[in-house]
Amino acid sequence: MTQQLIQRDVKIFVSQLILYISQSFPEIGQNPMRKSRRVLILLFLLFLVINTAASANTYYVATNGKDSNPGTKTLPWLTWNMGLTSANPGDTVYFRGGVYPGTTLNGEGIWAEGGTATQGIYYYAYPGETPILDGSNISNPSLGVNFAIRVWGVQNVHFKGLTIRNFHERFSDVITQAITAEDIGNSTF
Numbered sequence: 001m002t003q004q005l006i007q008r009d010v011k012i013f014v015s016q017l018i019l020y021i022s023q024s025f026p027e028i029g030q031n032p033m034r035k036s037r038r039v040l041i042l043l044f045l046l047f048l049v050i051n052t053a054a055s056a057n058t059y060y061v062a063t064n065g066k067d068s069n070p071g072t073k074t075l076p077w078l079t080w081n082m083g084l085t086s087a088n089p090g091d092t093v094y095f096r097g098g099v100y101p102g103t104t105l106n107g108e109g110i111w112a113e114g115g116t117a118t119q120g121i122y123y124y125a126y127p128g129e130t131p132i133l134d135g136s137n138i139s140n141p142s143l144g145v146n147f148a149i150r151v152w153g154v155q156n157v158h159f160k161g162l163t164i165r166n167f168h169e170r171f172s173d174v175i176t177q178a179i180t181a182e183d184i185g186n187s188t189f
Contacts, residue, residue: 056090056119059083061131063098080133084112084149089119095162097129101137102148102167114154120186125161135167151187158188 058073061083065076071093077083080100083093115121125131133148148164151157 057088059087059091059093060096060126061093062096063100084123087113087121087123089115089121089156092122092124094124094126095131096126097131099132099134102133102135112149112151112154112157114151115156117155120156120158122158123160123162130161130163132163132165134165138167156186160188
């Protein structure tokens with residue numbers, strides 16, 4: 001849905017830009033240097049808008065996927081690790097319903113990527129579905145921790161509708177956390 005909104009906004013901008021150029025052409029026709037400068041500025045702005053819109057991607061993770069897939073709706077990734085570490089600012093990653101085993105057996109957790117001040121990364125459950133990251137397969141974390149997801153030193157990262165379960169303290173000296181968030185800003189969980 002985010003990609004569709006961006007594409008709509010780009011189409012509106014381009015149509016307004018074309019209208020502006022066509023309306024401005026008669027008044028700047030006498031001065032070719034002025035015309036060239038305006039056209040170059042407008043083309044540069046158009047490039048920036050299109051480049052920003054093109055850089056926002058939507059990815060999918062599903063229990064029937066493969067991490068060698070491109071992460072599309074029809075060819076999704078398999079693991080939460082792939083979804084959480086492959087996204088870039090502006091991207092949205094949808095996790096389809098189902099149970100996913102924990103993928104970091106040493107207990108360190110999956111390090112989620114963060115956004116920028118102006119573009120977030122959105123990690124969402126697919127609408128109407130419940131994705132579950134299940135840590136019951138992690139029996140002996142070797143690092144003295146048992147984290148599911150780690151978010152550290154990033155900003156503008158957003159989680160919605162994701163379920164994390166069975167990340168247990170196996171021994172008395174093991175620190176267990178579902179989501180570890182340190183030194184982050186402008187984020188939602």
